[in-house]
Amino acid sequence: MKNYNMTxxxxxFVFLASxxxxxxxxxxxxxxxxxxxxxxxxxxxxxxxxVSSTLTSTLTYISDAxxxxxxxxxxxxxxxxxxxxxxxxxxxxxxxxxxxxxxxIKSLVVGLKYLVRATFMYGNYDRLNKEVVFDLHxxxxxxxxxxxxDPGKTTIAEVIFVCPVDYIQVCLVNTGLGIPFISSLDLxxxxxxxxxxxxxxxxxxxxxxxxxxxxxxxxxRYPDDPYDRMWEPWSNLPYWNETDTTSYIQTLPxxxxxxxxxxxxxxxxxxxxxxxxxxxxxxxxxxxxSYVANLHFSELIQTDQKREFTITINNVPWYKNSFSPxxxxxxxxxxxxxxxxxxxxxxxxxxxVDSTLPPILNAVELFILLPVSAVTTDNGDGEVNxxxxxxxxxxxxxxxx
Numbered sequence: 001m002k003n004y005n006m007t008x009x010x011x012x013f014v015f016l017a018s019x020x021x022x023x024x025x026x027x028x029x030x031x032x033x034x035x036x037x038x039x040x041x042x043x044x045x046x047x048x049x050x051v052s053s054t055l056t057s058t059l060t061y062i063s064d065a066x067x068x069x070x071x072x073x074x075x076x077x078x079x080x081x082x083x084x085x086x087x088x089x090x091x092x093x094x095x096x097x098x099x100x101x102x103x104x105i106k107s108l109v110v111g112l113k114y115l116v117r118a119t120f121m122y123g124n125y126d127r128l129n130k131e132v133v134f135d136l137h138x139x140x141x142x143x144x145x146x147x148x149x150d151p152g153k154t155t156i157a158e159v160i161f162v163c164p165v166d167y168i169q170v171c172l173v174n175t176g177l178g179i180p181f182i183s184s185l186d187l188x189x190x191x192x193x194x195x196x197x198x199x200x201x202x203x204x205x206x207x208x209x210x211x212x213x214x215x216x217x218x219x220x221r222y223p224d225d226p227y228d229r230m231w232e233p234w235s236n237l238p239y240w241n242e243t244d245t246t247s248y249i250q251t252l253p254x255x256x257x258x259x260x261x262x263x264x265x266x267x268x269x270x271x272x273x274x275x276x277x278x279x280x281x282x283x284x285x286x287x288x289x290s291y292v293a294n295l296h297f298s299e300l301i302q303t304d305q306k307r308e309f310t311i312t313i314n315n316v317p318w319y320k321n322s323f324s325p326x327x328x329x330x331x332x333x334x335x336x337x338x339x340x341x342x343x344x345x346x347x348x349x350x351x352x353v354d355s356t357l358p359p360i361l362n363a364v365e366l367f368i369l370l371p372v373s374a375v376t377t378d379n380g381d382g383e384v385n386x387x388x389x390x391x392x393x394x395x396x397x398x399x400x401x
Contacts, residue, residue: 033188033222033226034188034189035059035186035187035188035189035222035228036105036186036187037059037060037061037062037184037186037187038061038062038063038064038067038103038184038185038186039062039063039064039087039088039091039184040064040088040091040092040093040182040183040184041064041073041074041075041091041092041182041183042061042062042063042064042073042088043063043065043073044065044066045063045065061087061088061184064093064103064185067103067104067105067185068093068101068102068103068104070095070097070098070101071093071095071096071101072093072094072096073091073093074091074092074094074125074126074181075090075091075125076089076090076091076121076124076125077123077124077125077127077151079124080121080123080124080151080152081123088183088184089121089123089154089183089184090123091125091183092120092121092123092125092182092183093182094125094126094179094181095172095179096179098174099173099174100137100171100172100173100174101172101180102169102172103170103171103185104168104169105167105168105169105170105187106166106167107167108163108165108166108167108168109163109166109189110164110165110166111162111163111164111192112162112163112190113160113161113162113163113189113190113191113192113194113198114160114161114163114168114187114188114189114190115158115160115186115187115188115190115228115229116138116158116159116160116161116170116185116186116188117156117157117158117185117186117187117188117230118156118157118158118170118182118184118185118186119155119156119157119182119183119184119185119186120146120148120154120155120156120157120183121151121152121154121155121183122148122150122151122181123151123152124151126179129151130178131147131148131149131177131178132146132147132148132177132178132179132180132181133145133147133175133177133178134146134173134174134175134177134178134179134180135172135173135175136157136170136171136172136173137169137171137173138159138161138168138169138170138171138203139168139169141203141370141372141373142287142370143157143159143203143205143370144157144159144205145175145285145287146180147285148178154183157205157206158205158206158230159203159204159205159370160195160198160203160206160367161203161370161372162198162199162200162203162372164200164372170185186228188227188228189227190227191227191258193254194227194256194257195256195257196256197292197334197335197369200372201371201372202369202370202371202372203369203370203372204292204367204368204369204370205288205367205368205369205370206365206366206367207280207291207367207368208232208364208365208366209231209232209363209364209365209366210232210233210234210363210364211231211232211233211234211263211362211363212234212266212267212268212361212363213234213240213242213243213244213266213267213268213362214234214235214242214244214266215235215242215244215266216233217233218233219231219232219233220260220262220263224260224261224262224263225260225262225263226258226260227258231260231263234268235266235268237268239271239273240268240269240270240276241268241269242267242268243266243267243268243269243300243301243360244265244266244267244300245265245301245328246265247265247300247328248261248328249264249265249298249329249330250329250330251329251330252329255330255332256332256334257294257332257365259330259332259362263296263362263363264296264298264362264363265300266362267297267298267300267360267361268360269357269358269359269360269361270358274350274351274355274358274359275348275349275350275351275359276348276349276359277348278346278347278364279344279345279346279347280345280366281343281344281345282342282343282344288368288369288370288371289368290338290339290340290368290369291338291339291340291366291367291368292334292335292337292338292339292366292367293334293335293339293347293364293365293366293367294332294333294334294364295311295333295334295361295363295364296330296331296332296362296363296364296365297323297325297330297331297332297333297360297361297362298325298326298327298328298330298331298362299324299325299326299327299328299329299360300327300328300360301327301357302327303357305356305357306324306355306356306357307324307325307355307356307357307358307359307360308322308323308351308354308355309322309323309324309349309351309355309358309359310322310323310348310349310350310352311323311347311349312347312348313339313345313347313348314342314345315346315348318333318347319333322352325360338369349361
């Protein structure tokens with residue numbers, strides 16, 4: 001393959017996705033999807049629907065009154081109300097008293113995996129226009145520190161966990177740096193075979209979930225994603241060309257992530273380069289700094305040419321062999337063992353000398369590992385286990401991270 005001058009693609013990950021006007025919608029507790037969808041601060045016996053044009057679905061929220069009996073309801077300031085703002089961001093529930101205030105969601109399935117998502121938009125509801133910092137817990141386990149500095153932006157925290165009992169408590173913890181508040185709370189059941197790194201001893205705290213290469217700003221979620229994961233658009237960078245297909249992307253029954261076809265139908269390739277690179281830095285405020293990542297691939301172009309590339313992290317082989325994505329089939333490269341030990345991480349997809357096409361990347365998920373208390377951790381050291389999903393071949397990397 002012709003050697004090009006390297007053009008890096010630098011994308012700086014932020015641990016908590018805090019971005020302007022991301023609006024989530026949810027189906028109520030009685031829906032046959034099993035979704036639990038809560039508008040925090042909405043009056044009792046009320047419901048609302050998401051009207052945001054940035055989403056692919058319109059879903060219904062219910063009041064949080066049946067899930068908590070503490071806190072006060074507030075409306076955000078009119079200065080932050082816009083036509084595209086989803087109804088669940090118009091109000092919040094705040095907790096002026098008590099160190100720890102918890103939502104309780106009951107009638108869950110013991111041992112099942114769930115996705116929990118909490119959203120926050122301050123909107124200067126208290127007319128104090130001040131920074132707020134507090135902690136989130138799942139039961140007794142630390143989840144995330146929420147730091148709100150811009151009243152008009154939304155902050156989203158998400159975790160995938162295994163439910164140890166038949167209920168969950170999501171707790172807002174006052175750390176002395178402002179009054180905790182919350183805009184919405186979502187719970188989604190997930191097939192137990194998915195996300196194998198989430199188990200009884202550790203949960204997965206979302207850093208970013210990125211859909212590479214779309215031509216618009218739509219956030220892909222339910223119903224395109226049956227688990228209502230939120231896939232942020234990741235495109236329009238000067239070092240990338242976007243590519244797409246209208247053909248359906250196939251997944252196999254034993255797929256361990258089930259990224260939706262709508263996400264895999266778009267991708268990026270480098271411009272005038274044989275490499276794709278992206279980066280993330282460790283947040284110095286994070287209590288835990290071990291990561292797992294999923295790289296999702298599908299070949300979108302039917303061609304006789306060869307697309308083959310290597311994958312490294314901090315210049316160490318992350319996937320032992322060279323990799324060629326299959327045409328219109330999903331492949332995922334992922335690690336069960338954590339990536340840690342660095343302050344900055346650089347992932348590089350580099351074309352091999354035999355490749356006639358540059359690398360391709362369809363989607364990325366990055367998680368931080370959150371230990372679960374009172375549960376014995378998995379035993380064993382040794383290799384990092386990597387998997388090429390389309391044929392379930394186990395690949396063993398030689399390096400520990």
